[in-house]
Amino acid sequence: MIEFKGITKRFVRDRTPIFALRDVNLTIQQGEIFGIIGESGAGKSTLLRLINGLETPTQGTVKVSGINLSDLSKGSLRELRLNIGMIFQHFQLIQSRNVADNIAFALKAAGVKRTDFPQRIKELVSLVGLEGFETNFPSQLSGGQKQRVGIARALANNPSVLLCDEATSALDPVTTLQILELLKDLNERLGLTIILITHEIEVVKQICHRVAVMAQGEVVEVASTYDLFSQPAHDVTKHYVDTALQIELPERILRTTPGKIIRLQFTGEKTGESTLSEAIKQFDISVSILHGKVDYIQNVAFGVLIVSLTGPTLHVNKALTWLEEQLHTLEVIQDVA
Structure with missing residues (x-):
């Protein structure tokens, strides 16, 4: 046109x-x-x-x-x-x-x-x-x-x-x-x-x-x-x-939260919560949800979660690798020992 x-x-x-x-x-x-x-x-x-x-x-x-x-x-x-x-x-x-x-x-x-x-x-x-x-x-x-x-x-x-x-x-x-x-x-x-x-x-x-x-x-x-x-x-x-998503974390939360803080994006039928639950079972790690939002764009689900992963380093790293394969996008925001 x-x-x-x-x-x-x-x-x-x-x-x-x-x-x-x-x-x-x-x-x-x-x-x-x-x-x-x-x-x-x-x-x-x-x-x-x-x-x-x-x-x-x-x-x-x-x-x-x-x-x-x-x-x-x-x-x-x-x-x-x-x-x-x-x-x-x-x-x-x-x-x-x-x-x-x-x-x-x-x-x-x-x-x-x-x-x-x-x-x-x-x-x-x-x-x-x-x-x-x-x-x-x-x-x-x-x-x-x-x-x-x-x-x-x-x-x-x-x-x-x-x-x-x-x-x-x-x-x-x-x-x-x-x-x-x-x-x-x-x-x-x-x-x-x-x-x-x-x-x-x-x-x-x-x-x-x-x-x-x-x-x-x-x-x-x-x-x-x-x-x-x-x-x-x-x-x-x-x-x-x-x-638009309003998913920035306050600086104080970033400073005081232990473990790896990651941002997950998930789309369509795959939800972040269910994938994280599976990661907890498979890799024996702890997950704390710090922020999250699910929206619908053109009638398709799109969600963002910011979470903290804690546990043995080997387990956490294996969980990260697995999560990257399962979800649309994964970004490590902060890594605190």
């Missing part, structure tokens, strides 16, 4: 070149929810704006549905944009218009016949779960309801691509989950390709099929969401995953 090839974007400020993007190569498949995560200044928004032609690359090509955007006239680019919806962090609603009129404004911009407005507004209001709020003004809506209006407007022209620019950053955690569930439902029901940029790893974990991690204008890693969590390759990605 979308392809970035050799993309570099350079701005000039006070005669000094600033690179927002450096040699980005990325492919987004039709019908997937694709996350782009990175800190402020990583280049996420610039990359997103290249998709609808609001920015043009300094070097490289951007293709949408096989069409090279740099080959399009202004008129053809405007026509292409009708197939791309966009929602924003701060909703961008017209405060003087109610819900129905905000949607009508988008329908007019999309060239929908005015006689078709009532039926289309009814369909969009139902699609985003705002029945009964058609005459409410933005000041009378919650943050989540405002974003639902924003989504309805973005869908006015039946686009095949929906761009989400930090769409949940202004929302509380409960409302964020509700909006993400709505986006997931729209992806499944309408076959929408959704590109979601965020600095929140939890957002990525909830709904994205694949993720690109950005840092300083570069894409440093691309993976399925599950692989991103279960085997992050880049240091930036590892930081995001550790933050």
Whole structure:
């Protein structure tokens, strides 16, 4: 659906070149929810704006549905944009218009016949779960309801691509989950390709099929969401995953806990607790669980345990070798005699 090839974007400020993007190569498949995560200044928004032609690359090509955007006239680019919806962090609603009129404004911009407005507004209001709020003004809506209006407007022209620019950053955690569930439902029901940029790893974990991690204008890693969590390759990605899982041990615990402290990752049907129980029986060691978490990513179990192993050195080392064979990942954090 979308392809970035050799993309570099350079701005000039006070005669000094600033690179927002450096040699980005990325492919987004039709019908997937694709996350782009990175800190402020990583280049996420610039990359997103290249998709609808609001920015043009300094070097490289951007293709949408096989069409090279740099080959399009202004008129053809405007026509292409009708197939791309966009929602924003701060909703961008017209405060003087109610819900129905905000949607009508988008329908007019999309060239929908005015006689078709009532039926289309009814369909969009139902699609985003705002029945009964058609005459409410933005000041009378919650943050989540405002974003639902924003989504309805973005869908006015039946686009095949929906761009989400930090769409949940202004929302509380409960409302964020509700909006993400709505986006997931729209992806499944309408076959929408959704590109979601965020600095929140939890957002990525909830709904994205694949993720690109950005840092300083570069894409440093691309993976399925599950692989991103279960085997992050880049240091930036590892930081995001550790933050999401919240599995760091306090320094005091590390200093005072004897034995080998190890971090275990397990996936799918194999659980860390049952494997550790087997290790205790086989190798006559003691195990203390210091921290643990089990999560589900794309409906597959993924867990992390931090434990201390104590016992005769030979037994502990044999247990470590065996555990490495049984589990997805094993890392020795600390070895205290």
